[in-house]
Amino acid sequence: MSSTKIFLKSSDDKTFEIDETAARASETLKNIIDGGCLDGVIPLPNVSSNILPKVIEYCKKHGGDNGSSKKIANGGVDKDKEILPDYDEEEDKREKVRVDELKKWEEEYMDFDQQVLYDLMLAANYLHIKGLLDLTVEKAASMIRGRTPDQIRENFNINSDFTPEEEEEMILIEDEWDDEWAFD
Amino acid sequence: MESVDQIPSEEVRNWLELPEDVLSLIFMKLGPVEVLFRAQSVCSLWRKLSQESQLWRSIDMRDLPDVMESGVDFEEVARHAVDRSCGQLIEFSVGHVGTDEVLKYITDRSCPLRCLRLADCIYATDNGMIEVVKKLPLLEELDLSYCQFSKKVIEAIGQFCPRLKSFKLNRRGGWRSYKEYDEEALAIAENMPELRYLQLFRNKLTNEGLRAILDGCPHLEYLDLRQCSGVNLEGGDLKRRCADRIKSLRLPVDPIEENEFDAGTDFDDYLSGFSEIDLMSDDGYDGYDPYDGYYGFSDGSELSDDYGSYGSDNPF
Missing domain, CATH: 1.10.20 (Histone, subunit A)
Structure with missing residues (x-):
């Protein structure tokens, strides 16, 4: 499905392209888009070109929803899902596969050093990407825990x-x- | 796709320049024990931040090593953590450390809690709990799983916690095992009319108890009956009634996730609508996020009206 393209400009003046649906994973970008103040390129003075592609990668994966795999994985509770009487077991299995895949993706995505973690945490905070902020903050906590x-x-x-x-x-x-x- | 390797990282970042709200989130993830015993001893900035009351609005002390083995006085840690909240505590979760004394200490020093999780509080008594419940007029979420309270506590909750929307009363096998009884289910049906969410894992209720709950809790949206062996939904109208009434129903035979019913599992975080990030947000606690938590409220305005005034209507 095609979507409107949004252009993001990093602090060091490099421009990156992102689909609007993906950009909506960021509360900050979503507000800019919905506010109608979109004027070609959105400048992000707090995010460098080193880290912006990494942020975009996350948004692409999560486009639209800004949660993490944790939510879906735990219990699989879905208030919109009618369990009875036509409970769809196949659908449930597909959902499980999707969650497992997302978890694996997150694991690989989060494999980076402390400097990247620092920058990514700041970017997630600045762009209000809740799922990414949660992931990065948890990783930082895990580097402190038990020491x-x-x-x-x-x-x-x-x-x-x-x-x-x-x-x-x-x-x-x-x-x-x-x-x-x-x-x- | 850009790979991680291309990101140069030779520059050393100064973690002391991390924005305070981000560092606060990290501290919240760490939890009270790690912060009190470790993080606050790192430098004066971290020490100062560890004393911010905002950090202590949600205290989770479920996932602790055995008290006897560790030798640490976790009751003292709990009291210390509550002191730091300066009355701002809204969510408290504790395991076996939650004695009558600790619970009394907490409720005496807090604005009325919104969420209390006492899974495994085996040392807390009926009388102690009833005194606690009296001070929780704004309670919305309560977990009494694996505790040993009688129905008297459920009745007190009905009397003093009119806003209760989420209740968990999970059991382990063996507790009054092999004896089906509806005492708890009937008490829930009679005393918790506002419930949206009810989890009764391995509860010993029967079809009669279930019927009473469906009648007594008209707003119920989520009902978890997994491994309730006394409930039989085959044949009869009960299954249809459940399906018609309950948006999300977990049947006695439905599978459980690995570790789902361990103490301290993140399952709770999924169900309740606020995370560390919500707690740290500029707007403060704005209640269960209808889009985030499981049981959203249909009337959004009710949410903002009720929660917006939080802090100014402390009856104590």
């Missing part, structure tokens, strides 16, 4: 800026924690 403050600082290149007194207080808490509960 000591020292490991987190090292991982994210953060310097501790506590006063010696605060530091001391914190060390006590950490020791207590480490002794008592080893994370997975």
Whole structure:
């Protein structure tokens, strides 16, 4: 199905094409399109040409709906689906295949380093792409989860800026924690 | 298609420059235990952010290691997390840490909660829970799965939580096993007329209880009866009545997803309409998103009117 083309201009003045249906995965773009303020090219001063194709890739996959596979996967509850009396088992199977495929796609899509994660998270936030923001934020959380403050600082290149007194207080808490509960 | 490899990433990003709302989302994903014991000790900026009350509007303490093994006082963690919410808490989920004392502490210090999930609160008692329920006039979503409350609690909910729209009372096998009884189903039918969503996984109700629920809960849209072995929908009119009335029905024989009924599963997040992102949005909590959550309300205006005033109508 063909759709109107939208043009997006990155912060470094490169132009990218995207279908309108795909662009609607972004709340920000959707508002611009619906607001009728569309004047050829939409400038995105906060998104560089390095990351914009990655964002477009996500939007293409999710065009229209801005959820993630998680929603569909869990329980398969669909309020529009009439389960009785003509429950369509085939349809249910197809849906399952679709969800599995989407999960696999997400897994591959999310395979990138920390810098890309940072940029993508900012872009998703700026463009209000809820599903992408959720995915990226979860990935960031998974890089923190189960690690000591020292490991987190090292991982994210953060310097501790506590006063010696605060530091001391914190060390006590950490020791207590480490002794008592080893994370997975 | 552009590949990921083409994205240059030699520049090191400064994570301290991450917008606060994004970092808050990360902290919400981490949950109270990780934030209190780890993240807030990373640097002063993260510490400051961890003290923002907004971050603590939704507290989920279901997915914890065994209290005895860990030696950590999770009740203390729960109290600490609630203190940080500064009365802004709207959604609280807890497992076995949810004792009468913890629940009392929470309800005494919060605006009336909208959502309470107590799956596996085996130490909470009827009397403790009834005192809690009295302070929850705005409660819309309640999960009492795998707890040991009697029908007295359901009756109290009917009396004090008139807005309840979503209720879960799932069971594990073995609990009063092999004995079919409709006590809970009848109590639900008599006391929860506003229900839209009802999940009764492995409940021991019979056709009689189901009939009472269909009569007593006229707005019900979703009903989950999976593995309710006392319900028999073959023959008779009951199956037709369910099909006519319920938009989404899960039958006793319907399959369950892997891990679906484990504590702390994301299944809950799917069903309730607000995510971390909604909680952090500029508009604040705007209730269940009719387009996002399972049970949307047909009247959108009711949503905005009711929820828009949240915070200003605290009766306490």
